[in-house]
Amino acid sequence: MKTVLRYYRPYVWLVILNLIFLFGQAMCELALPGYMSDIINNGIVPQDMGYIRKIGIIMIAVSAATVCFSLAGSFIAARVSAKSSRDIRHALFTRVIAFSASELEDFSTASLITRSTNDVQMVQQATVMILRLACFAPMMGIGAIVRALDTSVSLSWTIGLALLVILCIMAMAFFLVFPKFKVLQSKLDNLNLIMKERLSGVLVIRAFNTQKTEEGRFDEANRELTKINMFVNRAMSFMMPALMFVMNGVSILIVWAGAHLVEADKLMIGDMLAYLQYAMHVIMSFLFITMIFIMIPRAAVSAQRIGRVIDTEPAIEDPEEPETVSSHEGRVEFRNVSFAYPDAEEKALENVTFTAEPGRTTAVIGGTGSGKSTLVSLIPRFYDVTEGQVVIDGVDVRDMTQHDLRDRIGYVPQKGLLFSGTIASNLRYGGDEATDEELMEAVETAQAKDFVMEKECGLDEEVAQGGTNVSGGQKQRLSIARALVKKPEIYIFDDSFSALDFKTDKALRDALAEKVGGSTIIIVAQRINTIIDADRIIVMDDGRIAGTGTHQQLMESCDVYREIALSQLSEEELERGRK
Numbered sequence: 001m002k003t004v005l006r007y008y009r010p011y012v013w014l015v016i017l018n019l020i021f022l023f024g025q026a027m028c029e030l031a032l033p034g035y036m037s038d039i040i041n042n043g044i045v046p047q048d049m050g051y052i053r054k055i056g057i058i059m060i061a062v063s064a065a066t067v068c069f070s071l072a073g074s075f076i077a078a079r080v081s082a083k084s085s086r087d088i089r090h091a092l093f094t095r096v097i098a099f100s101a102s103e104l105e106d107f108s109t110a111s112l113i114t115r116s117t118n119d120v121q122m123v124q125q126a127t128v129m130i131l132r133l134a135c136f137a138p139m140m141g142i143g144a145i146v147r148a149l150d151t152s153v154s155l156s157w158t159i160g161l162a163l164l165v166i167l168c169i170m171a172m173a174f175f176l177v178f179p180k181f182k183v184l185q186s187k188l189d190n191l192n193l194i195m196k197e198r199l200s201g202v203l204v205i206r207a208f209n210t211q212k213t214e215e216g217r218f219d220e221a222n223r224e225l226t227k228i229n230m231f232v233n234r235a236m237s238f239m240m241p242a243l244m245f246v247m248n249g250v251s252i253l254i255v256w257a258g259a260h261l262v263e264a265d266k267l268m269i270g271d272m273l274a275y276l277q278y279a280m281h282v283i284m285s286f287l288f289i290t291m292i293f294i295m296i297p298r299a300a301v302s303a304q305r306i307g308r309v310i311d312t313e314p315a316i317e318d319p320e321e322p323e324t325v326s327s328h329e330g331r332v333e334f335r336n337v338s339f340a341y342p343d344a345e346e347k348a349l350e351n352v353t354f355t356a357e358p359g360r361t362t363a364v365i366g367g368t369g370s371g372k373s374t375l376v377s378l379i380p381r382f383y384d385v386t387e388g389q390v391v392i393d394g395v396d397v398r399d400m401t402q403h404d405l406r407d408r409i410g411y412v413p414q415k416g417l418l419f420s421g422t423i424a425s426n427l428r429y430g431g432d433e434a435t436d437e438e439l440m441e442a443v444e445t446a447q448a449k450d451f452v453m454e455k456e457c458g459l460d461e462e463v464a465q466g467g468t469n470v471s472g473g474q475k476q477r478l479s480i481a482r483a484l485v486k487k488p489e490i491y492i493f494d495d496s497f498s499a500l501d502f503k504t505d506k507a508l509r510d511a512l513a514e515k516v517g518g519s520t521i522i523i524v525a526q527r528i529n530t531i532i533d534a535d536r537i538i539v540m541d542d543g544r545i546a547g548t549g550t551h552q553q554l555m556e557s558c559d560v561y562r563e564i565a566l567s568q569l570s571e572e573e574l575e576r577g578r579k
Contacts, residue, residue, distance in 0.1 A: 003307035004123060007087045011080045018076040018131055025069035026139040028062045030147055033277035035059050037151075040270030077131035085124040091310050092116050100316040101382050102342045107309060110193035115309055118188060119302035126299030133288040134296075141285030148278035151271050155257055159279050162250040166286045169242050174293055177235045180228055181298040185305060187225040194221050236294060243290065247283045254279055316381050318401045325400065327393040330408065330489030330520035332356040332379060337388035339378060347386070348374045349543045356536075358489070361513070361521040363531030365564060366540030372524045373414060375540065376492050379522075380409050392490070410483030412496040416475030418467030423452060424459040426478060430485030439485060445511045446481035447504050448474065472499040480508070490520045497523075497530050505530055528568045537561070 008015070035055050096104075096112055107115075149156055198205065198214050205214050258272035332355065339349040349371045356362040364372045377383055378390050381397050390397045397405055410430070418426050427439045434442075439459055443449050451474055455461035467475045476499045483491060491512075497505050509530070512521065525531045532551045539547040539554060539561045547558030554561040 003310050004088060004303040007084050007091065008080070008127075010087075011084060014076050014080050015131065018073050018080070019135055021069045021073040021076065022132075022136045023139055025066055025073060026136060026143055028066040028069065029140065030143045030278075030281065031062050032059060032066075033274040034147070035062070036277070037268075037270035037274035040268075040273060073132060073136070077128050080131060081124045081127035084127060085120050088123065088306060089116060089120050092120070092306060095310050095312070095314075098314045099312075100314050100384075101377070102315050103312055105342075106312070108189070108193055110196050111189045112309065113196075114185070114189050114192050115302075115305050119185070119305050122299050122302040123306065126295050129292055129295050134292045137285040137288035137292070141282050141289075144278045144281035144285065148275055148282065151275045151278065152258075152261070152267055154261055154266065155254060155272075155275055155279075158250055158253045158257060159282055161253075162246055162279070162283055163286060165246050166243065166283070166290065169239060169246075170286075170290050170293055173235055173239055173290070174297070177232055177294065178297040180232055181301045184225070184228045184232065184298075185301055187221070187228055191218075191221045191225050194218055239290060239294070243283075243287050247280065247287075250279055250283060251276060316384055316402070319399055322401045322404070323395050323399040325393050325395050325404070325408075328408075328489055329358045329393055331358055331393050332362075332490060332520055332522065333389075333391040334375075334378075335389040335391060337375075337378065337385050337390060339374060339383065339386045341383075347543055349378075352388075352543075352545055354536075354538055354545065354548060356490075356520050356522050358520045359518050360535040361523060361533075363523045363525060363534035363537045364540060365525055365528070365531055365537060365561070366546070367560075367564070369542075370540040371543040372540050373494055374543075376494055376522060376524055379490070379492060380406050380411055408489045410486045410488040410491045412476075412479050412483045412491075412493045414495045414498075416467070416472065416477075416479040416496070416499075418463050418470070418475055418478060420465040421463055422457075422460050423455070423463060423478065426463055427459070427482050427485050430482045431487070434485050439481075442481040442484035443478075445484055445508075445515045446477045447500075447508045447511065448477035448481055473501075473504070476500060477504075477508070484516065488519070491516060491522065493521070493523045493525075495524050495526060498526060502529055509533065528565050539564075 035058060039052055039055050092112075092115065096107075096116075099107075145159065148159060194217060198218065205211060254272070254276050258267060258275065261267035262269050262272055334352050334354050337349060337352040338347050340347045352371075352375065354362070364375060366372050374383075378385055379392075379397065381402060384398060392400075392405070392408065419429075424436070424439055427442065428434055430442075431438070436459060440449070443452050443459075451470075452458060452461070463469065467478075470478070476496055480493070480496055497508065500508065505527075506529075523531055523534065528551075531537055535550070536548060537551060537554055538545055539558050541560045546560040547554050549557065555565060
């Protein structure tokens with residue numbers, strides 16, 4: 001909660017100004033029943049029409065002031081809530097962007113989306129209510145009680161009885177509903193998770209004809225959320241009629257008791273009507289407070305969920321005194337590197353040592369789960385090593401700033417990911433200032449020129465969200481082109497050729513050798529054809545290096561590599577590879 005509150009500090013002066021306007025509004029509203037009482041008690045005679053006009057003009061002026069104060073307060077409340085919510089969303093996004101892979105695993109994507117949208121919206125709504133009602137209701141309630149007692153002490157028992165009943169209703173609602181808010185948000189997270197997963201895998205669901213099964217799973221989660229929502233809404237719907245019943249009942253009591261006092265000449269009729277107005281103000285104030293007590297617990301749960309994200313410190317942070325790398329060769333060294341995922345019982349990598357030289361292609365191959373992608377993810381510090389060092393040009397990557405480190409790396413992930421926009425905007429993720437000529441050069445090197453030129457708008461062709469309007473191979477080639485636009489010292493291709501046919505694969509590798517041959521190139525691959533010409537091949541097996549060397553050397557010395565090779569290529573093809 002404290003984490004969220006600090007985003008309201010820049011707007012304290014607006015909050016203070018809002019309090020001033022609310023105080024003015026409350027005083028004006030409380031003054032009107034008094035003027036009404038004076039007119040009824042003293043002014044209903046023909047010769048006092050001047051007095052009635054005078055009081056009438058004053059009442060009109062007070063009413064106008066009330067409207068002005070109310071509008072000003074509403075404007076400030078809306079401004080503070082909107083701007084503070086903007087700041088909270090920005091802080092959430094900034095924190096999530098800084099998360100390492102381990103923090104992203106702690107918070108599911110669906111949960112982070114819910115926290116950034118639904119939870120922030122709940123906090124924003126609560127902010128408006130607090131600034132408008134939580135501040136206004138106590139002023140109005142206390143002022144109305146004082147004015148009511150000043151008008152008639154004899155009728156004060158009616159307000160006391162009303163407040164007692166209202167407090168009982170509030171307490172019952174609070175203890176019944178508050179525990180359900182945390183459950184409600186977790187159920188909403190679960191529903192969003194199911195929706196996201198099913199939408200992402202809709203083609204798989206259709207391919208296996210499991211629509212009914214998935215509908216059942218979604219329906220179950222939907223029913224659970226609906227059940228909690230219905231409980232909360234029923235409790236809320238009960239409160240409003242109950243409070244209206246109290247309000248109307250108190251009105252009847254005041255008229256009944258006041259009539260007896262008027263009959264006994266202990267109370268004037270104008271004072272009785274004024275007292276009735278004050279009592280309604282008191283009850284309405286507590287009605288507002290009730291609404292706030294309903295909203296604030298739910299907003300508090302949302303604020304705690306937001307605060308948990310913002311307060312989570314990324315596991316990977318920049319050093320306090322980063323080192324500056326003077327050399328720009330791009331030499332990558334793994335020195336006795338071991339790595340275990342958080343909470344994992346076994347190491348994913350163990351005692352890995354090798355060097356990727358500039359101007360040479362280093363390939364990494366191995367079976368599924370052998371640690372290939374884990375290995376290359378340590379270079380840009382998506383994870384930090386558990387033991388050993390990853391060194392670039394003589395400097396441990398943990399001693400560099402993340403910006404400087406990743407500025408030296410062109411990374412192409414396993415899954416080609418494109419963002420909504422145009423082809424050009426996606427390519428310029430690699431370099432904001434890249435010209436169209438540079439973009440086309442990268443596209444040509446990535447063997448994507450043909451299909452880009454076939455597009456009606458060329459580089460300005462729109463890319464759908466997630467790149468759904470291009471094929472898997474096209475996404476991979478555009479992802480490679482994006483890395484080429486960056487012109488880094490180190491290229492990491494994490495199984496980035498898997499969706500390409502053999503001809504395109506070979507042409508792309510030849511173009512890479514020609515265009516970026518002076519850089520350090522690290523290729524993770526499943527296919528022997530992709531890495532058969534590499535200067536050095538590292539064979540991974542169960543997190544360890546099973547062998548290193550060229551294709552010919554490994555065919556003779558490494559059983560793991562030979563087994564992989566023979567499973568993909570014939571003896572004749574391998575023989576041609578040796579030559």
